[in-house]
Amino acid sequence: SSELTQDPVVSVALGQTVRITCQGDSLRTYYASWYQQKPGQAPVLVIYGKNNRPSGIPDRFSGSSSRNTASLTITGAQAEDEADYHCNSRDSSGMHVLFGGGTKLTVL
């Protein structure tokens, strides 16, 4: 499969928990990676592999996966978490890299 699907818009109340999802057949083979992107900035990797955070990423960010769906969970969302979130993986053949359409997260 050559697509990753994300909900375009998600909102969360300050301090609450939010889950952002990404669906695609290739996620049965490859883990998704997740990026946070704020306006005018390059994407920043926040989750990779089964559930790994690069150095400097707060532990309120976590990842999970089930069948063809990957999820990014923010536990206790902060105002600074308002951003676009992109999922990313390889396709089932491994020969191509895919991005989802992105999810705009609003923290209310």
Added chain:
Amino acid sequence: QVTLRESGPALVKPTQTLTLTCTFSGFSLSTSGVCVSWIRQPPGKALEWLALINWDGDKYFSTSLKTRLTISEDTSKNQVVLTMTNMDPVDTATYYCARSTQFYFGYYYGMDVWGQGTTVTVSS
């Protein structure tokens, strides 16, 4: 410290060929598992992967753009060069390069370091 920096023209005319250079430091593209990708993002739109070159010199391309793209490396200069032919206004975007490690079949750990991006406008 790992860094990547994109460079190239800010403005190209329709039908022209775009050449972008990614200059990196802090790692070697000859290290097993390492690759450098090019990704673009039109204004207000999603990220789109374009191409990558890996530690073994293998090259992979977006299916929809492969006829227009070439990617190459200059290991002596620590650079990866992307060319895109027949530019069109719809190719107006910010173009990023990014590094991945452990890019083996069956594994994917994302793009851990990105350049700041370079904005390319296609207009006559």
